[in-house]
Amino acid sequence: MRAVAVIGFKGSGKTTVASYIVGELKRRGLRVAAVKHAHGGISVNDEDSGRLFGAGADRVIAVSDDVVEEYRRSRASLWEVISQLRGFDFAVFEGFKSEFPGVRLAVARNVEEARELLTPLTVAITGRVAKEDHSGLPVPVFDLESEGERLVDFLLEKAFEPLPGLNCGFCRYGSCVALAEAVARGEAGHGECTVLSSKVKLLVDGKPVELNPFVQDVFRNVVFALVGSLKGVGSSPSRVELRVER
Incomplete structure (x- = not known):
């Protein structure tokens, strides 16, 4: 994007x-x-959906044939x-x-x-x-x-894909804006972003969640350690996908 x-x-x-x-x-x-x-x-409108939100609802969704309007706190x-x-x-x-x-x-x-x-x-x-x-x-x-x-x-x-904006500090530029400036100058690429280049991907209710390198390592090490201890799993799996539902 x-x-x-x-x-x-x-x-x-x-x-x-x-x-x-x-x-x-x-x-x-x-x-x-x-x-x-x-x-x-x-500013919330004075239509029915806005009035419901103003009444205190935490989430209001108005649905028509081709448009969905949503308010949520x-x-x-x-x-x-x-x-x-x-x-x-x-x-x-x-x-x-x-x-x-x-x-x-x-x-x-x-x-x-x-x-x-x-x-x-x-x-x-x-x-x-x-x-x-x-x-x-x-x-x-x-x-x-x-x-x-x-x-x-x-x-x-x-235009190029915007950096995550986490400012995790793990790349050599220290902040997402500084790395973006280097990308704009042609001195760096998105591969230098430790978040975008991560091999750990997390989706919550279908939405991606960006993880800084420390959290990536926690997820990776815990999951591989758990999976590696299970019977029937090879000693060094290269890819693990885990889906958890409440």
């Missing part, structure tokens, strides 16, 4: 840009997910969200301008804002700044109105 974070200050037009990218990617036949960072909390870190979306072709994240471990598209109203949003992971800029002199900016600037398709072409070329 490739992904991009659409970043910018409040009122810059991030949602407009993110919506355009999602629509254009869908037009090209991709399976697309979108994630919005809601800084001020989430939960806490989720960025890495948990990224992990759950890996079956999609592309994901568009709106916000997460400091912690997103992948490429970023800055939406800026002027050159000053654009410079504030520049990071080693900012691959392009769009927004009202495209209408003024932006010749001094170090990355491409796209006018969404006239160059929207070119912008999406560029993002498809530059």
